[in-house]
Amino acid sequence: MAILGIDEKEYFASGHRACAGCGEALAIRHILKAAGPKTIIAQATGCMEVVSTPYPESSWEVPWVHCAFENTAAVASGVRAALDAKGDKETNIIAIGGDGASFDIGFGSLSGALERGTRMLYIATDNEAYMNTGIQRSGATFPYANTTTSPAGKVIPGKTQPKKPLPFIAAAHGIKYVATASVMNLMDLHMKVKKALSINGPTMIVVLVPCVPGWKIDSSSTIDVAIKAFETSISPLYEIEEGVLTINQKPSEKKKVEEYLMMQGRFKHLLPEHIKKIQEYVDARWKYLEENNGKKVFDNLF
Amino acid sequence: MAILGIDEKEYFASGHRACAGCGEALAIRHILKAAGPKTIIAQATGCMEVVSTPYPESSWEVPWVHCAFENTAAVASGVRAALDAKGDKETNIIAIGGDGASFDIGFGSLSGALERGTRMLYIATDNEAYMNTGIQRSGATFPYANTTTSPAGKVIPGKTQPKKPLPFIAAAHGIKYVATASVMNLMDLHMKVKKALSINGPTMIVVLVPCVPGWKIDSSSTIDVAIKAFETSISPLYEIEEGVLTINQKPSEKKKVEEYLMMQGRFKHLLPEHIKKIQEYVDARWKYLEENNGKKVFDNLF
Amino acid sequence: MKVKEKEKKENIPLTCGAVITQPGSTKKYKTGEWRTFIPIIDQEKCIKCGKCWMNCPDGAIFKTPEGKFMINYAYCKGCLICEKVCPVKAISHKVEEK
Amino acid sequence: MKVKEKEKKENIPLTCGAVITQPGSTKKYKTGEWRTFIPIIDQEKCIKCGKCWMNCPDGAIFKTPEGKFMINYAYCKGCLICEKVCPVKAISHKVEEK
C-alpha cells in the first residue's frame, strides 16, 4: 500500500537509536522505501550502523551487511559477484556510507568499484562531518564549519578547504548515473533511487542529511535547514546521466548564503569576510552548473 | 650545464636495473632533470622502486623515500608538512606512482591529499599494468589488452573495462593543474613538470610510459609506440588549468587505432570487432576533448 | 543491582557470527522514552496531506485504515519535525510528562 | 662457491633503518653486461642533435666537452632506442661480443 505514491511499509524499523530529528535516518527510511524489499544493503560504519544494529536488535527489514568503515563498495562488489554467480539478476544492491566513509576513508574502495563497473547503487549520506565519533571534519565538511578537529579557533576559523566535489569526481569515472539529493525533497530522492537501480552498472547518489548535534540546530529544523541549503544553491539538485548534466530544480529565488549559515551553530563564529568568501564560492559553483546545464560534461563510455 | 635547454646532470643514475628500453625509466630521468636538485621524491612500490634501490645501492641523486604501494601521496603529505614546519618553502615534493599505485591501490590516499590541498606534484607513470609483479591488469590497462589477469581467453578477450580517466577524476577534485604527458614528447614533459611545481597546491601529471615486456614490444620501439599512441589520439596531450581544458598538441593526421594496436603483442588477439569498438571509444573521447578545448570543465576553487 | 548479575540475567542468545535473524527487531526498544516534548495532531485541522508521515525520521507516524495520520508514541522521540512541516499547523506540542 | 660463504664475504654494511647514504650508487653496477646488441655512433654522420641523449632510458649517452655524443658502454643495455630515434641514422648496431 502506498501513501503519496510511496510504499507505506517501513523497512527501517522504529526503535533505532538515532538522535531525535536525524536527517540521515530520514533519508535511509526513504531510500529503503524507494528500493523495496528485493534489496540488499551494505553499509559502512557510522551513525546509521551504530543506531540500527545493537546486537541482538536490528532496525533492518531487508538483508543488511556491514563490515568496516572503508570498504563498503568492495563488500558490495562481493555481494554482486555472488548474486551473479547464483544467477540472481533481480536483487538490488545499495551500498551506503556517510560522508566520512564515502568522501574520505572509503573513497579508494568506491573508486575501484566504479572503475570495474560493479552493478550497485552507492549512496553517500552527507551530513558534512564524522558524526558517529563526535563531529570531526571530513572532506565533505562545508568550508569554515566548526568541527571538533577544525574548531573555530583564534588563528584558524574552522575548516579551510572547500567541499570535495564528490558527485563530479564520481561522474568523471565515466559511470552512467550520478545525482545529488536532499531530505528537502524526498519525492525527488525516491525518483532518483528508482532510476539509479534501473541502470546496469555503478550509480551514485549523494544525499544531504542535516545532523542535529553536528550542525548545532534544533531537532525540529532538520528539514528547514535542508530547504535553505537548496534555496541558497549550497545544495543544488542535479543529475549527471551518461555524462550529461541536468539541474533538476532551481530555487525560485536565490537566497543569500548567510540565511543558511546563520541557522546553524557550526557557523556562528563566521565574520563577514568569511561569509563573503562562501557566497563567492557558492556562486561560482552555481554558475558552472547553470552554464553546463544540459551539456555533456563527461565521456568515457565503452 | 644544459643540452637542448635541459639540465645535463643525471639525477637518476645509470646502473639501475630497468629492462633495456624501459619507457618508465626514461620518464623518471627527465622528470628529475626538469625538477632539479631541490626536489624530494616519494615513490610507490613498482618497477621503478625495485630497479633503483637494491640496498646498499641507489640510483637516486636527490633525496628519495619509499614506504609502501598505496600511500605515496600520504607520505608526501607528511614530507610537506614537515618542510612547512621547518619553514622550507623552496623544496619541491614529487610523489610518483605507477598506474597500479595511482589509479588503483593508492588512489584513496591520492584523493585525500588532493582534497586537503597538499602542495605536491603527483606523477602517475602509466604503463597500463602492474609490471613489477608481471603484467597484471590495472584500472589504467587499455581495453582488450591481454594481461596475465585479463588474458586473451576463449570466452573473454582481455580487459573488459575502459581505461579509468584519472586526469579528469583528479581535475574534478578542483585542483589547479592536471596534465597528461608522454615519453613521446619529453620537452613537453619538462615544461609540464616545471609548471606544476610552480603552483601552490596539489598538481598532477599522468605520463604514458611504454613497457617492453608488458606491451610485448621490441626494446627499441618504446618511443615509436608512444608516438603512435599520440597520433591515434589514444594518448592525447592536454592540460586542465584552474578547470580549463587545453589540448596542447594535435596529431597532424589522425591515424587509425589499428596502427597502434598492431605494434604490440598485448593486442595481437584482437578481432576486427574489438578494434572497431576501440576506435569508437577513442573517437568519442577525442571528440569530447576537442569540443571542450579551451573551456572551463571544472570549478571548485575557494 | 549489579551489572554482573544483570549481565547474567540478560543472557543474550548468541547466533553464529552474531547474525541477527529478526528483522526490524529494534521495535522492541521504545524510543518514546526519550521524548521531552510530545507532538499532538489536531485531527480537526489535519488535511491528511501526509507530510508529517513523510518527514518523520523515526517512522513514528502511521495512517489508520480510516485515513487518519496518528503518532505512535512508543517511538516518537519528540523532535517536532512533524510540527514544523505541517502545512496547516495541525500539530502542536507540550512538555512530556511521564 | 657457497652462497653462505659469499654472504659472509659480501659483508654488507648496515645503516640504521637501511638508509642509503650514497646517492647514485647504482653506478657501481655495470648494466653494460646485460647487452646483447651494441649500438655504435658514427661520429661522421652525427649532427649532434642530442636526440639519442634525450631518449636513452639509462643515461648511457653523454656529451663530451667537444660537443660529441658518445655512448658509455659500461651502462648501455643495448635497447637500441637511440638507433631508432636518430634522425640521420648515425647509429647502427652489432651483436655484442664479450
Place this chain on the structure above:
Amino acid sequence: MKQVLFLGRGGQGAVTSAQILAIATFKDGKYSQAFPNFGVERMGAPVRSYCRIDEKEITLREQVYEANYAIILDPTLVKQLTEKVTELIIVNSNKKPEELGIVTDAKVKCVDITSIALKVIGKPFVNIAAIGAFSALTGEVSINAIDEAIKQQMGHKGTLVEKNILAIKEVYENAKRE
C-alpha cells in the same frame, strides 16, 4: 570512598556534571575520579555518568555497581534507575518524593532544578546547577569549589558561566531549605 551516579538524557550534560563534581571535590582537597558510562547513546537516550570521591588516591577502575548518591537530572528517568543507591537520591522534579514511586532504602529528595535554571540561565540547563543541590544535601563538596570547577571547565563561555554559578547558588539555597 563515595560513589555518585548522575542519570540524564544524552545531550543533557550528565557527563559534564560528573566531571565538574570531580574537579570541584579535588579543589576541596579530596581525590576524585569521574567517568561516563561507556556507550553509544545519542541525544535523548538515557545516559549515566559517575564520580568517585575519596580522602586518599583512587586507583579503583571498575564500573560503579552501587552508588552512595544518585542524581537524576530528568524526572522522566526515574524508572531507569536500576542501580542500588545507599544514601540519597536527588531528583530534579517539582513533585514530592513520594509521588515518584521510587523503591529504595535511600533517602529521596526532590529539587526543582529546571525551574531555577529556566529562571536564572534562561534555558533548561540543569546538569551543572544540579551539583548545587548535591552540595547542599550531602556536604560532599563546597559551593566555592564548584564555582571554580565551572570556571576551569567552561572558562571560555563567559556569561553562561556566570549564570550557571548563579543557578548553582540558587539551587543550593533552595535545596538547603528543603
Place this chain on the structure above:
Amino acid sequence: MKQVLFLGRGGQGAVTSAQILAIATFKDGKYSQAFPNFGVERMGAPVRSYCRIDEKEITLREQVYEANYAIILDPTLVKQLTEKVTELIIVNSNKKPEELGIVTDAKVKCVDITSIALKVIGKPFVNIAAIGAFSALTGEVSINAIDEAIKQQMGHKGTLVEKNILAIKEVYENAKRE
C-alpha cells in the same frame, strides 16, 4: 641426486629450461624439482634456475650451492658462473671450450645452440633447445621425454612447439657429435 644449473639472461627463458627439464625427467620415471633463483631481475640481467633430479622423492629445499651440471645459455655470461660445478659445463657458444677461459675442475663443452635455433626456429630461442644438448651430453634425460615435456608446458603454441622439438633434436645430434 643430480643438480643442474641454468644460467641465462632475463627474458631468455632459463627458468623455463629448468621447468621443462624437470617435467621431462619426471616423464622418464625419475623424481625432479625445478626452481628459479628468486630475484627481481629484469629483462637482460643474468638469471639462474635450477633442476634437481633423483631416483627417489626429493624433499630437499635448500638452494643449489654446488651443481653437477651447468648450462650457460649465453656465452657472455661465462664470467658470471661463480658456483662450483662438479661434472660438466655446457656453454652455448661457437667457440672452443679453451677459448672461454673457464676455471673449473668440471668438463666444459660448447654447443652452438644459437645458430641451430636461428636456423630451425628462425629466432634465437635457445632455452629449450639447450636441453637437447644436456640430454646428449649427460644422458640424464631422454629426448622423447623432452618432447613430451615441451608439449605439456607450451601445448597451445602450435608451430613453435614443433620447431622447438626439431631444434632440440638437431642440437642433440650436434652435441652427440662433439
Place this chain on the structure above:
Amino acid sequence: MSEKKVISGAEGVAIAVKLCKPKVLPMYPITPSTLVPEKLSEFVFNGEIDSKMIHVESEHSAISALYGAYATGVRSFTATASQGLALMHEILPIVSGSRFPAVMFVANRALSGPLSIWNDHSDSMSERDQGWIQLHCESNQEAFDTIIMAYRIAESKKVLLPVMVCADGFYLTHAYEPIQIEDQEKVDAFLPDYTPEHYLDTTNPKTFGAFAQPNSYMEFKEEEEKAMREAIREIIKVSKEFDKSFGRKYGNGLVEGINLEEAEYAVLGVGSVCGTIREVIKELNEQGKKIGLIKLKSIRPLPVEDLKILCKDLKILGVIDKHASIGFGGALTNDIRSALMGEKVKVEGFVAGLGGRDINKEKIKELINTIMKNKEGYWLK
C-alpha cells in the same frame, strides 16, 4: 582425470581451487602469490571455471569482497602474500568473527621494512591472533591437498572459521615438482556443496555485522575459541577421510612426528624447511644420532596436546622460527614454550630464514649441534 604432473606449486594451488568450485574470486597481484590469480584468470577467461572474478583495486578490497561473497552465501577464494596480507589485517578478524568459512592462500613472504619480496613467515605469523585456522605446507602436493581439506574443515558446522593455507613463497610457489591432480568427481565426493545457514536473502532478511555490546562481545569471542577447539578434532577427522579418499596424509593433519621414537633431541619446523630437515635427520640418524623432527602444520589451532605427547621423551626441542616478534624473539618459539610449560622438554628457539635467507642443511646441523650441547638458541643467520 587424475594424473601426476610436474607443475608449479602455484599452479597446483590454482587447480585445487578450481576443483573446489568457488563462486567468487576477488584477486589482486603480489609476489610470490601472483601465479595463483594468474592461473585462475586463465581458467575464468577461457571459460573453464564457473566463477566470477573481481579485479579489486587492493587486497583490502579483496578480503572485503570475499567477505561480501560469503555474506551472500557462496564459497569463494582469494590469494595473497606479505604486504597484501598485512593490508587485509583489519578485515581478517571480521571474517572470522562473522564465522565465514573462507579459504585464502598465502604465499609466505617477509614483511617490509626493509622491503623484501623473499620468503619467511612474518606475514601469516603476524595474523596468528585473528581467528583464522592456519595450515602450513611442506610440499606442493601438500599445498594442493590442503586447499581441498581446508574447505572441508572451514565449512564443518562445528567449526565455521576461515582457513589460511600457507606455503613458502618461491620455495614452493615457484618450484616445479610432481603433483597428483585429483579427479573432479573424487573431489566432489569429498567436498560437499556449501550450504550456509545464514546468508543475505531478501526472502529471509538477516542482519550481518551488527555490533556487540559488553554484554555479549566476549561470549562471541569465546565461541570462536571453542570453534578452534572443535577444529582440532575436525582437522584430524578430515585428514583421515582425505587419506581414505586420496591415499595421502600429513601426520594427523595438525602435526607430524618424524623419527621421534628414539629421539632425545628434535627440531620443530614449519613449512618447506621440513623437507630439508628430513634430509639432515636422515643423515644424522644414519650416524646414530638420536634426532627427530616435529613438523607443525597447524599454527592455529595450536595442537597443544599432540605437541606434549610428541615431546614427552625429548630432552631438548629446537624450534626454527621464520618470524620474530621484535622485542621478544621468535614468536613460534614463545607459543611452543607456552604449550610445553611444565613438561620436561627444554625448548630453544632459533630465528632463521628471515627475508629469504636460505636455511640450508649446514645451518640445520649447526642448530642440532647447539641443542645437543645444551646451548641457547640464537639468530641462525
Place this chain on the structure above:
Amino acid sequence: MSEKKVISGAEGVAIAVKLCKPKVLPMYPITPSTLVPEKLSEFVFNGEIDSKMIHVESEHSAISALYGAYATGVRSFTATASQGLALMHEILPIVSGSRFPAVMFVANRALSGPLSIWNDHSDSMSERDQGWIQLHCESNQEAFDTIIMAYRIAESKKVLLPVMVCADGFYLTHAYEPIQIEDQEKVDAFLPDYTPEHYLDTTNPKTFGAFAQPNSYMEFKEEEEKAMREAIREIIKVSKEFDKSFGRKYGNGLVEGINLEEAEYAVLGVGSVCGTIREVIKELNEQGKKIGLIKLKSIRPLPVEDLKILCKDLKILGVIDKHASIGFGGALTNDIRSALMGEKVKVEGFVAGLGGRDINKEKIKELINTIMKNKEGYWLK
C-alpha cells in the same frame, strides 16, 4: 606553569604531546582516542602550538604521513585505536624497520568482529610483533608521563624505535582525575631537541625505504631486536631520570612488583586493571593472604629478566589477558609462560575484559581463588 588539575586522560595526553613540541600531527578520529586529536586541534587552531596538522582521510594515511614527517627529520605524533590501528598494520613495521622514533598514542579498544567500541587490548596486542616499543599505563598521570618518556626512549641513539603509548579506552581516556601538568621548561630540559642523523635533505641526498635482499634483510631485523635489548636498559635509565626530574616513577619503567615480598601468589595485569587489582590485593593482604601484583608496563621489549626475578619466589602467577590469540588462548599468557619457562613458578592465564566486559574486584577475587586452589585458568567472564 606546573599545576595539578582534574582533566580527562585524553586531555592529559594531548597536553603532554604539546609539551613535547611535535612538528607534524596527522590525525584521524576514532573512538575512544578522538578526544586527543580534538584537543590538539584546539591547540593548533588557536595558535597555541607550532605544529602542522594533517587532516588525513584514513589511519593508513595517518601513519604514512607520520612516516613521511619522520623521513623529513621532525618529531611528530598521532593517536588512534582499534580499527584505526589495525588499518595501520602494514605500515607499522615499516616505521620501525626504518628506525623512526615515532610516538603514537593508542586508546585501547577491541577489534571487530563483532564490532565493539569498548576496551580491551586486542588492537595493540595484535601489533606486538611489529617492532614498536609498547608501554601501557595504569592511570592518567602515568599516560601523561609516559608520553614524555616515550620520546626520550624512542629518540635515544641506542634505541631509535617507535613507541606506542597505550591506555585503556574509556577507562582512562574518558576518566577525569588529577594530573600533575608539568612546566614547559622542565619538559624541555628533560627532552632535548630531536636531531636525527638521517633525513631527507636536498643538500645531502639519501635514499629511504630501499629494499633489502636476502643477504642483508635478516641483519636489519636482528639490529631491531638488538635495539629492543638496548631499549630495556634505556627505559630503566629514562625512568630513573624522569623520577629525578619530576618525582614520579612506575616500577623500573618496564615492570613493577607490588607486595611481592611475602607473596606466594600473584596477579599479572596490564594497564588500568592494575588499579583495581591493587585494591583487591590490599584487602586480601589485610586478611593475611600472600598475594602480590605484577604490573607489566612494557609489553615490548618484554622484560624477561625482571619477570624472572619478580617471580622467583612465587608458586603461581595468574595472568589477566585482555586479548586472546584465537586458537591458542591468551596471547600475553603465552608470552609470560615462554619468558618463565624453566622457572619454578606456574603460570595460569585468564582471558578477561574483552570488548568492554568490566573486570571488577569480584572477578579478580575469583581469579585469585582459582590460582590459590591450583586450578587452571579460563575465560573469566
